[in-house]
Structure formats: C-alpha cells, structure tokens
Amino acid sequence: MQWSTLFKKEMLENWHNKKWIWVPLVIILIAILDPISNYYLPQIIESVGGVPDGTVIELPEFTPAEVVMMSLGQFSSLGVLIIVLMSMGTIAGERKSGVSELILVKPVSFKNYITAKWAALLVIVWGSLFIGMLASWYYTNLLYGELSLTALLQIVFFYGLWFMLVISLSIFYNTLFKTPGLVAFLTIITIMLMSVITQVFAHVLEWSPNNLSSHIFEMLMTDSIPSDLIGSAIVTIAISIILVAASILTFKNKELAE
Amino acid sequence: MQEFFDAINWAVIAPVLVIQGILIIIAMIDWAKADNTNGPKWMWFFIIIFVNIFGPILYFIFGRSQR
Structure with missing residues (x-):
C-alpha cells in the first residue's frame, strides 16, 4: 500500500518534470538516427561532392x-548517457535539497522508498525503449526489409535488461553520494570498466551483461534464442537485484548515521 | 520519378522534424513557467532555440532547477 503511494508520487513527479515527454522523444531520435542516415548515405556523399565523375x-x-x-x-552510447543523466539526481538531488528528509520523517521504509524510485525509472526507460524501437522498426520495414514483431518484442525485452542494470547502478551511486554529477560520472566509469573487463576476459565472461547486444544479434541471425542470451539475461537480473539490495542497505546506514 | 523520390524523402524526414519541434515547444513552455533556472534564464532561451536537437535536452537535464 505504502509502496504504491510512493510509486504514484514518483510517476507524478516524472510527469511534472517532463521526463515522460522528453525521454521517449530523445530515445526515438537516437533510435532512428542511424537507420535514416545510412539509408541516405549515397545521396549525402553525392551532395557533398569531391567524388570524380563515373565513380560508382x-x-x-x-x-x-x-x-x-x-x-x-x-x-549503448547515447542512450546510456541520457539515462544516466536523467537518473543522476533522483535520490542525490532530493537529499541535497532536503526533500528526502521530508519524506523519510514519516514512517516510510527505506526499502519502499528506493524500490519505488527504481521501478518508476524502470517504467520510463522500458517504455521509451519500446517506443524508440517501434520507431526504428517502422524505418527498418520502410527502408530495408521485413523484421517480425516477435523479434522486436524480444529485442526490447532483452535490451531493456541492460538499461535496467544501468538504472540499478545509478540508484546505487545515488545512495552513496549526494552530488548528482559525481553519481553520473561514477556510473559511466563503472559501465566502461565493465566493458573493458568483458573484452579482456572474453572467453570466460560469455554471460557478461555487456554481451547482451551481441547475443541479441545472434538471436536475430539464427532466429532462435541462444542459451548465452538467457545466461546473460539471468546474470544481468541478478546483478541488478544485488545492486538494489545494496542500495537499500547503504541508504539505511547513511540516513541513520546522519 | 523525381517527384516520387521527393515524396518518400519527406515521409522519412518529417517525423524527425516533428519530434524536434515538440521538444523545443515543451522546453519553451517549461522555461516560460520556471521561476528560476540553473544559470541565467535568458541564456537557456538561446540554448533551447538555437542549439539543434541537443538544446532542449540540455535544458531538461541541466537547466531545470530542483523545485
């Protein structure tokens, strides 16, 4: 009961600060950028000129x-950046401005407070990803060729897990630090480190969350869900749950210490 | 043939322009209603209007002040 109240408050707030409008729109732009520009690449090259006549x-x-x-x-690049910047102040900003104290003065459990924020962000991001991929799907069908709706839904689900991990990381750093900029910086650094580690230990870390998109590509090529994709998905979910649990713990300790 | 190509062209490009337009309008409404922003308010006006695509996004991320 308390959880749904907090969740509704978060959803309402995300509506007031226009996140529900600009995040989906930006994700759509990011999604359709490459399909369109690659389709028009020949025309772009031609209009820029500098190509000798008769060159095919x-x-x-x-x-x-x-x-x-x-x-x-x-x-993976721009989208993650937007999500990190969007979520960097979700708790850190509230603690800085003192809003979280107003909320936590009431008998609100830390668990509900954190998970409501996490879930509200998750709904925005998954919703935006769905809308963005829908736009990309529209252009793919229009300009390149058929892609099944099932494949699209599978992509949204599995890639959404990666975004879920990004949110969990951001929430985790949010509970550790009060400065939104620092939260964003550390989240991005962690994601970069993860990708380096995945590349260095590629042969053992087949199930790393960073491999989600390459496994998704495999899924599209073979038209079946590879077991490595399931593995990566499980690992991603597990890490996210651990991060959220750790966030609740650190937040509890921090708030009680103050 | 040329006309046909132009028609296709617009169907592809128009959504991008529409999305950008919506972003600018929403950002401007929010900007007009805001009591204060991070940094001078007039500066954000120019960023929203003149910085392509990224202007409104920058405003939403960095320009809005907390409450």
Missing part, C-alpha cells in the same frame, strides 16, 4: 538485423 559508390546492403543493431549501438 558500392555501399553494403544492410539486412534488417544489422539495422536494428545500429539502433542498439547508439543506445
């Missing part, structure tokens, strides 16, 4: 799966 520009024909991977590639 041979550009690779992209398959729908490759186009989807372009969108996911942009999500």
Whole structure:
C-alpha cells in the first residue's frame, strides 16, 4: 500500500518534470538516427561532392538485423548517457535539497522508498525503449526489409535488461553520494570498466551483461534464442537485484548515521 | 520519378522534424513557467532555440532547477 503511494508520487513527479515527454522523444531520435542516415548515405556523399565523375559508390546492403543493431549501438552510447543523466539526481538531488528528509520523517521504509524510485525509472526507460524501437522498426520495414514483431518484442525485452542494470547502478551511486554529477560520472566509469573487463576476459565472461547486444544479434541471425542470451539475461537480473539490495542497505546506514 | 523520390524523402524526414519541434515547444513552455533556472534564464532561451536537437535536452537535464 505504502509502496504504491510512493510509486504514484514518483510517476507524478516524472510527469511534472517532463521526463515522460522528453525521454521517449530523445530515445526515438537516437533510435532512428542511424537507420535514416545510412539509408541516405549515397545521396549525402553525392551532395557533398569531391567524388570524380563515373565513380560508382558500392555501399553494403544492410539486412534488417544489422539495422536494428545500429539502433542498439547508439543506445549503448547515447542512450546510456541520457539515462544516466536523467537518473543522476533522483535520490542525490532530493537529499541535497532536503526533500528526502521530508519524506523519510514519516514512517516510510527505506526499502519502499528506493524500490519505488527504481521501478518508476524502470517504467520510463522500458517504455521509451519500446517506443524508440517501434520507431526504428517502422524505418527498418520502410527502408530495408521485413523484421517480425516477435523479434522486436524480444529485442526490447532483452535490451531493456541492460538499461535496467544501468538504472540499478545509478540508484546505487545515488545512495552513496549526494552530488548528482559525481553519481553520473561514477556510473559511466563503472559501465566502461565493465566493458573493458568483458573484452579482456572474453572467453570466460560469455554471460557478461555487456554481451547482451551481441547475443541479441545472434538471436536475430539464427532466429532462435541462444542459451548465452538467457545466461546473460539471468546474470544481468541478478546483478541488478544485488545492486538494489545494496542500495537499500547503504541508504539505511547513511540516513541513520546522519 | 523525381517527384516520387521527393515524396518518400519527406515521409522519412518529417517525423524527425516533428519530434524536434515538440521538444523545443515543451522546453519553451517549461522555461516560460520556471521561476528560476540553473544559470541565467535568458541564456537557456538561446540554448533551447538555437542549439539543434541537443538544446532542449540540455535544458531538461541541466537547466531545470530542483523545485
């Protein structure tokens, strides 16, 4: 009961600060950037000029799966950046301005406070990812070729797990530090470190969350869900749960210490 | 043939322009209602209007002050 009140408060707040409007729109832009620009690449090269007459520009024909991977590639960089910047102040900002004290003066459990925030962010991000991929899917079907709706839903679900991990990381740092900028910085550094570690120990870390998108590509190519994708998904979910649990613990200790 | 190509072209590009337009409008409404922003208010006006695509996003992330 208390949880749903807090959750509704978060949803309302995300509506007031316009996150519900700008995050989906920005994610759509990010998703359709590459499919469109790659489609018009020949025209762009032609209009820029500098190519001798009679030159035939041979550009690779992209398959729908490759186009989807372009969108996911942009999500991994720009999309993650947007999510981190959007979530950096969710708790840290409230603690700085003293709002969290107003809430926590009431008998609100730390667990409910943290998980309500986490869930509200998750709904925005998963919703935006769905809308963004829908836009990318529209362009893929329009410009490149058929991609099934089932494949799209699978992509949204599995890639959403990666975004879930990003949110969990951000929430975790939010409970540790009061400065939103520091939270964003540390979240991004951690994600970069994870990707370096995954690359260095590639042969043992087949189930690393960072491999989610390459496993998704495999799924699109083979038209079946590879076991490595399931493995990565489970690892990602597990890490997220651990991070949220750790957030609740650190937040409890911090608040009680103050 | 040329006309046909132009028609396709617009169907592809228009959504991008529409999304950018919505972002600018929403950012401007929020900006007009805001009592104060992080940094001078007039500065954000120019950022929202003149910085392509990223202007409104920058405003939403950095410009809005907490309450």
